[in-house]
Amino acid sequence: MNVRKMLLLPFMVIFLLGSLGLQAKAVQAADSLEYREYDNLINILEDGDGQNRVFQFTTKNKLTAVNTTLSLYINNIKADPKDYTVDYDSYTITLNKAPYSGSELHIQYGIIPGFEWGEGISGTPNVGIALPKGDGSTRTFSVPLYYTLSSTKNVSLYINGTKVTSSNFTFNAKTNTITLSEKQQVPYSGSTIYFYIPAASITGPLSPTGAEAENPPVTSPVPTATPKSSPSASPVPSATPKSSPTASPKPSVTPKSSPSASPSPGAATPAATPSPSTGKETSGKPKEPLAHVPTGESYPGSITAMSGNIFTVTLPAAAGGSGFTSYLMVKNASGQVVRQIKLEPGSTSIYSLANLGLPTGGYYSYLKTVNQSGGLSASIPQFMTVNHEPNNIQVYIGGEKQSYEQPPVNSNGNVLVPLRAIFESLGATVEWDSSTQTVTATKEGRTVVLTIGSKTAYINGVPVTLSAEPQLVNGYTMVPVRFVSEAFGGEVEWNGEASSVVVFQNKPSVPTSAESEQPAAAPPEPTESGPSSSSPILSNISKGISAPSDIVFVIDVTGSMGEVIDYIKESVKSFVDSVPAGSNFAVMAYRDFNYYDDYYNDVESFDFTQDKDKLKGYLDTLVAYGGGDDDESGLEAIHMGAYILEELGSSNAKRIIFVTDAAVHDTYLLSQFTVQETVDMLKADKITFDAIAPTSGHAYNQIIQLVNSNPGGMLYDIEDASVLSLHE
Structure with a gap:
């Protein structure tokens, strides 16, 4: 029995004994966690244990099959509605098949027009009401209000996540209507419009005729989730590794169940101008703001169009700092990233639209600076056009x-x-x-x-x-x-x-958040003459795979991977088409386990599949963001990958493809494992280990040992991974 099995055995015994007799019981988190994420509410369920199929969720919002749209996610992958049923009366979800042990489950339900929910604004309980979406012309909106109000003071209105100045709208409590003044731009078609009423202003329900009812006042909804003050508030086991060298990696397979605290309405929708006080558009709680890098119109860098289809990018030293990385981002008209180019602070660069290889079309370009902890600053996106046939207008x-x-x-x-x-x-x-x-x-x-x-x-x-x-x-x-x-x-x-x-006609609204930066171009489809990979790196790896194999992609998704994550995702998609049929694929995406993050899971595990389209869907969900110090928790993720390889029980050859731009924690103070222990594990389990990683420095000295643990492993330079190479 190898060392890793010995470490895991006590945990597995306790787990199996503890799960006996629980099959018929609904699973309910001890302290339900529900929070806003853009135009949805997320409710974290208890993790799967391999046996339970019935999961109960707790919410203070009234949910029905009519007033919202509810979906179940397992390990961040949307489940097929045919695989589960929802009982809105008992607030339970019953799955046809029990999720495997350690599966992370959550539900997502939409804030659609007419939906009402509780949310805290600046620490004050409010009732949010979703109004009809904008149509580009309407200035007066009806509020489906079912309460009498003692006061209309401190009501607030948000359009597309941006608070409307109180002087720019009026609320008529008699007619329950909101009217925008001429100073306020008309909400464009599809705009989300949320109206908030302080809970303390609600005194009772309205009667069917609109008069005040004689019934006693009802208690209004209260905020569904308040930001946790510490990791201990998490309702399910944290993925934070134990400091003991004998700790088992199995408990860490479970992603943290607290990907976000409840954001404020102003941050609910990605915006092109994140608040300087937060440093990150998608969360109301400050992460680690880029204090000296203003955002929006005050961002220190600039993009200037010149004659000859040339534009210059100026990035002063003020946009840099320890642990900061800056990029030129280019999106197409659909908001998908087509170019991402790393920039050096304190320099001016010249780019040709023709040399960027962009096809004829319209594009948005902006500059952004990120740090490892998720802080983000960005310039206002600018629109530019490319026309390779200038004779055609x-x-x-x-x-x-x-x-x-x-x-x-x-x-x-x-x-x-x-x-x-x-x-x-x-x-x-x-x-x-x-x-x-x-x-x-x-x-x-x-x-x-x-x-x-x-x-x-x-x-x-x-x-x-x-x-x-x-x-x-x-x-x-x-x-x-x-x-x-x-x-x-x-x-x-x-x-x-x-x-x-x-x-x-309206000012363009182009989000600059990491979540909005999905790649546009997919690699070439396999031809009749045989599949191929657009990635020279993964093409070289696939040449050595002549028989069906079980492959785990262990991918670093911290913020510093922003420049290469799209290359990796698109290359992996092509790679899976180039290996023999019968191969199984899984993904283990990781961040920094010893750094507690309210915003992003420190590990996202996607189970084995032979369905290549399903795997590609997994990859599309990955976002490079967050992280703590320079070194990351790569060893924990590698052990998790080895664990699920063993659990699969297949007779195929086993392989891990490791992708990172950083060194790994390898001391017991910050890691469960050392490099040498990981080398021993790879040898014992006969796992071929390939890496796309730094080829110099401390990271190289660590990772080359893992690559050499078994014959056949190769190390490729992470610097050769670039979105631009996908289009060459």
């Missing part, structure tokens, strides 16, 4: 490239576009009078009238002289894009070098 509305049956034309310096297409793109309704050759467009009380061949147009009856008259081109009625867009409140810019017209 491109039109972008709200960042989206428009496609017209009749391409835009240049008429004496004026860009003309098909009238119906442009009007409808701007949200206007169009009427065409063939007898008078007149088009009439209306939107939000504004009427625009144009006539073919006439330079005189009318806006609400007021004549306006056009720089170019509407005209017929190949049977299409073409109108000047600048006049039409500005007539309906749009801002228009012309990029002559890229032959692009850019129109924005």
Whole structure:
């Protein structure tokens, strides 16, 4: 029996004895944890123990099958609704199959219009009410209020996670309506709108007729979760490793059940301008703010467009610091990351849009600085266009490239576009009078009238002289894009070098959080001549795998991995298509176990599967964020990977592919294991160990020992892993 089995045996015996006789009982956390995450509420359940199928959840919010949408997640993977049933009366979830021991379970339910919940704002209990979503024109919203109020003081309104100044809206308690002033921008279509009432202002329910009921006052909802003050508040066992050298790695397989404290409404939705006081958009509790790196408009770096499709990036030394990393981020119009380039503080860099290899389209670029503990500062995203066919004029509305049956034309310096297409793109309704050759467009009380061949147009009856008259081109009625867009409140810019017209009716809202930075481009699909990997590193590894194998990807997902995590995820997706059929794959993503983090699990384990699409879905959930000191808990994660390899019980060859940019903790003060113990374990269990890691320094001296533990292992330089190489 090897050393690791001996360490695990006492824990497994206790676990098995403790689980006897519990099959028919509902599992309920001793102290239910529920918190806000963007436009959802998350409720942590008890971990799986391999036998129980019935899990009970506690909430002070009223849930029904109608007023919300509820989903179950097992190890952060959304479960198939066919695999479980929800009893809203008893607040229990029954699974068809018991989750394996150590599985992390939580439910997520949506804050949809009409839903009501309890939430703390600045330490004060409030009742939140989700109002109808914005439609781009409405300024008055009905509040589905079922209470009488003793006061309307201190009510608050949030649109897309940003608090509306009290002077910019009014609440009418008699009609239960909220009206935005003209100073407040109209919420664009799909905007989330939340109204909050202090719980202390609620005195009782309304009767069906709207009059105050005679029933005694009801107790209003209270905040569903308050931020924990210490790790001991966690309702399920923490993954924090024990300091004893004989501790078993098994208990640490369970991710911490406290990925986040309850965020404030202002931080509930990712925003392009995170609060400097938090340093991180997605959480209301300060992590470790980048105090000397302002965020938003005050961010010290800048991106400046130059002639020749060139832009410069200036990053002063003020954006740097010990443990800080800065990047140039480029997203496509869908908000997916297409380029991420590491920057050196105190320098100015020049980039060519053509050399970045971006296809024709619109892109958002911004600068960001992160630290290991999750602090983040970012500049305001800027929109830019790439056009590899400058003779063809491109039109972008709200960042989206428009496609017209009749391409835009240049008429004496004026860009003309098909009238119906442009009007409808701007949200206007169009009427065409063939007898008078007149088009009439209306939107939000504004009427625009144009006539073919006439330079005189009318806006609400007021004549306006056009720089170019509407005209017929190949049977299409073409109108000047600048006049039409500005007539309906749009801002228009012309990029002559890229032959692009850019129109924005509303200020673009582009999130800069780590969660929002999903990669855009997938690697090439396998061809008929055989599968291949876009990653030279993983291609070399796959060449040595000639028979079905059981492979665990042990991946460092701390903040410093931000530059390479997308490369790793996309490369792994391609890699699994290049190994023999019958192989099993699992993922063990880890952070810093000895550093308690309210925001991110220190380990996320995704069980073995032969379903490659399922594995790729696992990978898409990974976010590089958080962490503590420079060294990470790689040895614990490797032992966890070895454990699940053993549990699988397969006769396939066993392999661990380890990915990190840092050294590992290898002293009993900060780790359960040493490097030598891990080498001995890999030898005993005959696990081939490959690594994508530093090839110099302390990390190299540690990891090369693991690679050499068995024949066949290889070490590849983490510096060769880059998002850019995916597009070469």
